[in-house]
Amino acid sequence: MIEIEHLTRRYGSTVVVDDVSLRVEEGAIAVVVGTSGAGKSTLLRMINRLVEPSAGRVLIDGQDTRTVPEDELRHRIGYVIQGYGLFPHRTVAENIATVPRLLGWGSKRIAARVNELLDLFQLDPAEFARKFPHQLSGGQQQRVGVARALAARPALLLMDEPFGALDAVIRAKAQEDLLAIQRRLGTTIVLVTHDMNEAFQLGDRIAVMDQARLLQYATPTELLTRPAEDFVERLVGTVERPFRLLSLTGVQAALEPGGAEGEPIALSDNLQNALSQLVWSGRESLPVADPNGVIVGRISVGGILAHGRPPA
Amino acid sequence: MSAFSILTRGLALFMLAVFIFAPQLFAFAFEPLTANNAPAIYNQGSLLSLTLSHLRIVVGATLASTVVAVALGIFVTRPAGLDFLPLSRSLVNVGQTFPPIAVLAIAVPLVGFGEKPTFIALFLYGLLPIFENTLSGLTQVSPLTLEAAKGMGMSPRQRLFQIELPLALPVILTGIRLSVIISLGTATIGSTVAAKGLGEVIIAGLQSNNVAFILQGGLVVALLAVLIHDGLSVAERAVARRLGRPADETT
Ligand SMILES: Nc1ncnc2c1ncn2[C@@H]1O[C@H](COP(=O)(O)OP(=O)(O)O)[C@@H](O)[C@H]1O
Ligand SMILES: [Mg+2]
Numbered sequence: 001m002i003e004i005e006h007l008t009r010r011y012g013s014t015v016v017v018d019d020v021s022l023r024v025e026e027g028a029i030a031v032v033v034g035t036s037g038a039g040k041s042t043l044l045r046m047i048n049r050l051v052e053p054s055a056g057r058v059l060i061d062g063q064d065t066r067t068v069p070e071d072e073l074r075h076r077i078g079y080v081i082q083g084y085g086l087f088p089h090r091t092v093a094e095n096i097a098t099v100p101r102l103l104g105w106g107s108k109r110i111a112a113r114v115n116e117l118l119d120l121f122q123l124d125p126a127e128f129a130r131k132f133p134h135q136l137s138g139g140q141q142q143r144v145g146v147a148r149a150l151a152a153r154p155a156l157l158l159m160d161e162p163f164g165a166l167d168a169v170i171r172a173k174a175q176e177d178l179l180a181i182q183r184r185l186g187t188t189i190v191l192v193t194h195d196m197n198e199a200f201q202l203g204d205r206i207a208v209m210d211q212a213r214l215l216q217y218a219t220p221t222e223l224l225t226r227p228a229e230d231f232v233e234r235l236v237g238t239v240e241r242p243f244r245l246l247s248l249t250g251v252q253a254a255l256e257p258g259g260a261e262g263e264p265i266a267l268s269d270n271l272q273n274a275l276s277q278l279v280w281s282g283r284e285s286l287p288v289a290d291p292n293g294v295i296v297g298r299i300s301v302g303g304i305l306a307h308g309r310p311p312a
Numbered sequence: 313m314s315a316f317s318i319l320t321r322g323l324a325l326f327m328l329a330v331f332i333f334a335p336q337l338f339a340f341a342f343e344p345l346t347a348n349n350a351p352a353i354y355n356q357g358s359l360l361s362l363t364l365s366h367l368r369i370v371v372g373a374t375l376a377s378t379v380v381a382v383a384l385g386i387f388v389t390r391p392a393g394l395d396f397l398p399l400s401r402s403l404v405n406v407g408q409t410f411p412p413i414a415v416l417a418i419a420v421p422l423v424g425f426g427e428k429p430t431f432i433a434l435f436l437y438g439l440l441p442i443f444e445n446t447l448s449g450l451t452q453v454s455p456l457t458l459e460a461a462k463g464m465g466m467s468p469r470q471r472l473f474q475i476e477l478p479l480a481l482p483v484i485l486t487g488i489r490l491s492v493i494i495s496l497g498t499a500t501i502g503s504t505v506a507a508k509g510l511g512e513v514i515i516a517g518l519q520s521n522n523v524a525f526i527l528q529g530g531l532v533v534a535l536l537a538v539l540i541h542d543g544l545s546v547a548e549r550a551v552a553r554r555l556g557r558p559a560d561e562t563t
Contacts, residue, residue, distance in 0.1 A: 074465030085460025
């Protein structure tokens with residue numbers, strides 16, 4: 001768990017991060033979103049003390065980060081930046097081994113960990129371990145960057161626009177993979193982005209920053225239904241708002257008894273996808289199937305739409 | 313390197329070795345250049361020992377320049393040394409604009425005749441290329457790479473030795489190569505202040521008006537320069553490759 005308390009950073013007389021407090025629960029993903037220059041990166045970099053706070057403090061699992069030597073602190077916190085900063089003179093395996101090596105792990109343990117991570121990120125060790133970063137595609141470099149950050153099993157991962165350099169198709173896949181890996185490892189993540197879609201896709205909670213201030217820190221649904229300020233309302237997008245809300249709601253919520261004609265929708269899907277299938281198939285309702293393929297009910301356009309607006 | 317260029321380099325090395333060890337074998341080629349029955353081949357000392365002294369002083373001076381220039385380059389790119397960057401740049405530049413013959417003229421009264429003044433001149437002369445290349449090598453390391461290294465908890469020392477220096481190495485080696493080549497030629501001037509070296513052969517030729525001597529001294533120095541240049545270039549490319557980059561990126 002991370003507790004950020006009244007964190008402030010000034011450069012001269014400009015305040016770059018202004019009295020920000022927030023808390024990230026164990027195993028949760030907090031996304032910090034805001035326009036360029038809002039102070040997101042500075043906030044993130046104060047967590048691993050790449051930037052020293054002017055005021056306020058950061059607690060990790062209750063421990064004040066100022067009481068830990070900074071290099072030791074950083075060994076315990078994974079860090080991924082836009083562009084990744086892979087070491088060009090080191091192979092993929094050596095890059096991933098960076099922190100374990102700094103920690104003095106034995107070579108057998110390091111090799112085993114590297115292979116494990118390569119497998120986890122769907123990079124065949126036989127093919128990739130000895131390659132150099134310049135021989136990798138953008139998507140592969142990104143995966144190596146995250147694998148390197150996770151090498152010493154940090155409980156906390158900081159990511160600064162980690163998908164910013166990827167094109168749309170690869171980015172969507174990388175986001176899905178990150179979610180899957182995060183759910184599996186239970187790593188707490190603080191991720192910075194300026195991409196609202198990314199924030200809604202990944203965030204358990206979203207922190208909206210503007211001009212050094214934290215405007216709102218809430219679940220995606222709250223952000224949509226109860227925006228704290230006009231700026232938040234504009235940032236989440238008044239046009240996309242209903243659809244974002246639907247994408248955050250599972251099919252279960254609008255499940256109705258009875259049956260319907262057509263290709264069934266999975267119970268695990270979200271309402272936005274369900275609506276999309278309804279519109280495309282030209283039907284008023286479709287059957288819903290559980291993971292075993294058993295029809296458990298149906299879903300209708302009217303039922304879905306009721307979930308696309310804040311509760312009265 | 314193509315088979316052809318390896319062959320020509322090998323041949324040049326072989327010819328040079330034969331010439332240094334047994335110069336008399338080539339007397340026939342230099343005879344047409346002499347007049348009045350003057351000797352065709354340098355006869356006032358062993359070419360082999362002159363070549364060795366020549367190389368020794370060049371290697372010694374370059375090593376000294378390398379140690380000082382690399383240390384200086386590292387120092388002025390650390391936070392504590394940044395203030396000295398402009399000063400050290402101008403100091404080293406002065407070393408370069410000073411003609412070597414003037415350095416000799418100043419050094420002789422201070423340290424006497426012989427190898428010392430030559431060593432000083434070569435040392436000062438060798439500093440600039442190595443210093444400049446150390447600087448550019450260290451400063452061209454991507455800020456992203458350094459940010460990542462710092463973010464993963466590498467200490468300043470670990471960043472220097474594990475990231476910055478290895479990445480700067482090919483560029484630093486280029487500086488050392490330039491320095492060696494300049495010194496090889498400049499060292500011939502050392503013979504005017506009685507340092508043993510291939511300059512003796514050229515000076516003997518000038519004094520006795522013997523073109524054959526001048527040519528012999530010049531040829532040996534030139535061949536040494538070409539071969540050493542090639543050898544070091546190969547080493548640079550090998551390092552660059554080991555750093556995981558195609559060689560063309562570092563030249
Ligand atoms: N070292 C620094 N010195 C002065 N100003 C800085 C420094 N680092 C960041 N800033 C300023 O702080 C503001 C916020 O920067 P940053 O945290 O990088 O924003 P974001 O990541 O949200 O785009 C910017 O206006 C930037 O110019
Ligand atoms: Mg930023």
